[in-house]
Amino acid sequence: MESRPVVDAMLSLAGVNTHIGQYHILHGVDFEVPRGGLTMLLGRNGAGKTTCLRTVMGLWKASAGAIRYDGRDVTRTPTPELARLGIAYVPENMGIFAGLTVAENFTLAARAGRPDDARLDWIFGLFPAMKKFWHALAGNLSGGQKQMLAISRAIVEPRKLLLVDEPTKGLAPAIIGNMIEAFRELKRTDTTILVVEQNFHFARSLGDAVAVMDSGRIVHTGAMQALAGDEALQQRLLGLSLDAHQ
Amino acid sequence: MSESLARPRIDWIPLALIAGIALGVMPLVGSVPTWVTLTVAGLAMGMMIFIMASGLTLVFGLMDVMNFAHGALISVGAYAAASVLIAMKPAMQSGDVLANLSAIAPAVLAAMLLAGGLGLFFERVVIRPVYGDHLKQILVTMGGLIVCEQLIHVVWGPDLIPLPKPGSFSGAVLLGDAAIERYRLLAVAVGLAVFAAMWLVLNRTRLGLLIRAGVENPEMVESLGYRIRRLFVGVFVAGSALAGLGGVMWAMYQESVNAQMGMQMMVVIFIVIIIGGLGSVGGCFAGALLVGLVANYTGYVAPKLALGSNILLMVLVLLWRPRGLYPVGSK
Numbered sequence: 072m073e074s075r076p077v078v079d080a081m082l083s084l085a086g087v088n089t090h091i092g093q094y095h096i097l098h099g100v101d102f103e104v105p106r107g108g109l110t111m112l113l114g115r116n117g118a119g120k121t122t123c124l125r126t127v128m129g130l131w132k133a134s135a136g137a138i139r140y141d142g143r144d145v146t147r148t149p150t151p152e153l154a155r156l157g158i159a160y161v162p163e164n165m166g167i168f169a170g171l172t173v174a175e176n177f178t179l180a181a182r183a184g185r186p187d188d189a190r191l192d193w194i195f196g197l198f199p200a201m202k203k204f205w206h207a208l209a210g211n212l213s214g215g216q217k218q219m220l221a222i223s224r225a226i227v228e229p230r231k232l233l234l235v236d237e238p239t240k241g242l243a244p245a246i247i248g249n250m251i252e253a254f255r256e257l258k259r260t261d262t263t264i265l266v267v268e269q270n271f272h273f274a275r276s277l278g279d280a281v282a283v284m285d286s287g288r289i290v291h292t293g294a295m296q297a298l299a300g301d302e303a304l305q306q307r308l309l310g311l312s313l314d315a316h317q
Numbered sequence: 318m319s320e321s322l323a324r325p326r327i328d329w330i331p332l333a334l335i336a337g338i339a340l341g342v343m344p345l346v347g348s349v350p351t352w353v354t355l356t357v358a359g360l361a362m363g364m365m366i367f368i369m370a371s372g373l374t375l376v377f378g379l380m381d382v383m384n385f386a387h388g389a390l391i392s393v394g395a396y397a398a399a400s401v402l403i404a405m406k407p408a409m410q411s412g413d414v415l416a417n418l419s420a421i422a423p424a425v426l427a428a429m430l431l432a433g434g435l436g437l438f439f440e441r442v443v444i445r446p447v448y449g450d451h452l453k454q455i456l457v458t459m460g461g462l463i464v465c466e467q468l469i470h471v472v473w474g475p476d477l478i479p480l481p482k483p484g485s486f487s488g489a490v491l492l493g494d495a496a497i498e499r500y501r502l503l504a505v506a507v508g509l510a511v512f513a514a515m516w517l518v519l520n521r522t523r524l525g526l527l528i529r530a531g532v533e534n535p536e537m538v539e540s541l542g543y544r545i546r547r548l549f550v551g552v553f554v555a556g557s558a559l560a561g562l563g564g565v566m567w568a569m570y571q572e573s574v575n576a577q578m579g580m581q582m583m584v585v586i587f588i589v590i591i592i593g594g595l596g597s598v599g600g601c602f603a604g605a606l607l608v609g610l611v612a613n614y615t616g617y618v619a620p621k622l623a624l625g626s627n628i629l630l631m632v633l634v635l636l637w638r639p640r641g642l643y644p645v646g647s648k
Contacts, residue, residue, distance in 0.1 A: 128540060130536060130539075130540070149539075149544075150536075150539040150540055151539050151542050151543055151544045151545075154539075154540055154541055154542030155542045160540045162536075162537070162540070166534055166536070166537035166540065168529070168530045168533050168534060168537070169533065170529060170532075170533055170645055171526070171529060171530060171533075175526055175530075178523070178526065179526055179527065179530055179538075179541055180541050182541075182542055184523070
């Protein structure tokens with residue numbers, strides 16, 4: 072495994088194991104997410120990427136190992152406390168509240184009580200559909216709009232770490248293009264971002280660092296640029312040719 | 318932007334169905350005064366069922382807990398109120414509304430406090446260890462129901478206790494040729510007040526927003542930084558207190574209390590929350606009115622069908638809307 076220690080890690084996992092019922096999903100996961108950048112977590116289906124994010128978020132408890140976030144051990148920290156410490160999470164199913172309006176989804180995410188107007192304007196600039204459908208029921212939005220809502224809700228207040236699980240899943244190419252632009256804008260903020268992704272084109276466009284999982288273990292870490300430029304490595308780690316995912 | 322996407326709109330179809338059934342059955346009843354009497358009786362019964370069921374639907378929707386002991390909370394509330402009402406019998410039997418209310422208010426308070434307190438104990442001790450396991454929930458809450466009924470026998474005795482009806486709410490008022498029991502009008506008013514209060518809390522407060530979101534996706538509510546367990550406890554206690562209030566209303570309607578009265582209502586309560594859509598207070602309200610009206614109309618028009626009318630109604634509603642009249646999230 073190619074690995075190098077990260078000097079200033081926002082998030083680090085050391086020997087993390089996770090069991091779900093009788094199933095042993097994560098087998099000693101070790102990797103670090105550098106502060107300030109966008110790290111991609113890649114891997115085939117069933118590699119353990121989603122379990123990894125859910126374990127970081129405290130939704131599934133690590134059975135062994137340690138998770139450190141912003142300098143503190145958060146291995147046993149409950150999910151609400153992690154959110155208050157500045158971690159935002161966008162799950163694979165987006166987790167929007169379909170029976171609430173877009174406005175109500177934002178209001179819940181703004182723990183100060185009401186979303187800040189300047190922040191909202193910034194979000195509306197990233198995702199204009201959110202302004203357009205402000206009073207619409209979230210359940211009535213299209214798949215792409217729901218994903219925009221899920222991401223914009225996560226950043227309705229400044230967060231230190233944003234965890235996003237497969238933001239391009241099921242989205243049309245044009246919407247994915249919008250997402251890439253939005254994430255580029257997000258990267259200009261102080262937020263550290265960890266994205267689980269299967270779309271290599273998306274990953275290559277945005278990722279600064281990359282970690283690849285297989286069978287519940289990290290099998291590669293390094294710079295995204297290095298992986299994007301090494302087709303043989305992609306084939307070995309992900310079983311794909313970049314050309315097929317342009 | 319299409320109009321349907323612009324703003325969430327009330328789904329009027331189930332409400333129109335209720336009105337349609339009420340109006341459609343009028344020719345079958347044959348007499349307008351009888352129809353008015355049956356309709357008010359059905360609405361009153363629906364309101365009382367709603368009060369008893371509303372807490373359970375929130376608990377079911379938010380916490381995914383099948384609490385069969387909800388019936389015990391209804392009985393305990395009724396007994397607590399009975400103790401107060403019997404002690405204040407002269408005030409209850411007075412024809413003065415204020416005197417009646419001076420007895421009913423502390424009785425309701427006692428019922429809601431005792432049922433709420435018992436609900437808190439239940440959530441902490443009985444239900445907490447079995448979150449996420451429906452089979453165990455059924456077993457432990459059924460066990461809790463039986464234990465509570467036996468404890469009622471120990472505290473209040475095994476016999477049925479007659480209750481005085483409030484003097485000013487006894488008898489009937491005449492609306493044209495239709496006789497309407499005064500107590501049923503009170504039940505309708507209390508039911509509407511409870512529904513309005515719940516609607517305001519759920520739709521106009523941040524707490525309500527959290528509850529509605531929690532019913533849909535509790536895990537995501539936690540991920541946004543809210544301690545869902547605290548919300549669970551609060552909703553469970555509030556739902557239990559509402560069961561106590563429902564017990565008082567039902568006991569005064571029946572003019573007696575017995576330990577099984579809550580359990581006897583559980584089948585119809587479950588039918589109402591399933592018809593309404595699990596976790597939906599609005600659905601629970603519409604479902605309770607539907608059940609109350611259909612039971613009354615069927616009892617008059619086709620008495621032989623009365624016993625199975627609720628089940629038949631549930632089958633028909635679920636064939637039409639498999640997730641209930643007002644489905645919530647993925648429930």
